[in-house]
Amino acid sequence: xxxxxxxxxxxxxxxxxxxxxxxxxxxxxxxxxxxxxxxxxxxxxxxxxxxxxxxxxxxxxxxxxxxxxxxxxxxxxxxxxxxxxxxxxxxxxxxxxxxxxxxxxxxxxxxxxxxxxxxxx
Numbered sequence: 872x873x874x875x876x877x878x879x880x881x882x883x884x885x886x887x888x889x890x891x892x893x894x895x896x897x898x899x900x901x902x903x904x905x906x907x908x909x910x911x912x913x914x915x916x917x918x919x920x921x922x923x924x925x926x927x928x929x930x931x932x933x934x935x936x937x938x939x940x941x942x943x944x945x946x947x948x949x950x951x952x953x954x955x956x957x958x959x960x961x962x963x964x965x966x967x968x969x970x971x972x973x974x975x976x977x978x979x980x981x982x983x984x985x986x987x988x989x990x991x992x
Contacts, residue, residue, distance in 0.1 A: 874900070907948055917955040924949050 874896060881892035903921070906913055913921040928944040952960070 910946075915953070917953050919950055919952040919956055922949045922951065923947075 877896050878889065878892040881887055881895060882889055885892075887895070903913055907921060907923055910923050912923065924947050926945050926947060929942050930939050931942040932939055
């Protein structure tokens with residue numbers, strides 16, 4: 872999913888204008904960038920958490936020449952999924968239900984007298 876897809880979801884689901892949706896998505900991401908840049912962690916319940924991790928400097932090696940080069944200390948961002956998201960992703964039943972929901976529209980009547988026959992029968 873891309874940022875533009877998130878914008879489109881807001882437009883379709885929340886009935887806001889394209890410009891309003893773009894501003895909302897960009898505002899959220901900007902706030903997250905600023906928080907992480909400031910060393911803060913971000914926790915979104917049911918989704919996951921972003922953590923800033925400090926990496927120590929070390930002596931690396933140029934693979935072509937074998938020359939030892941110093942690698943400066945740096946920061947990285949780690950993401951850890953929340954319990955609810957992890958359960959939804961790993962639930963085979965939920966995945967089947969979601970796939971069926973995409974195939975069947977809620978307005979489509981379900982006909983129990985019909986069955987799907989594969990070529991193997």
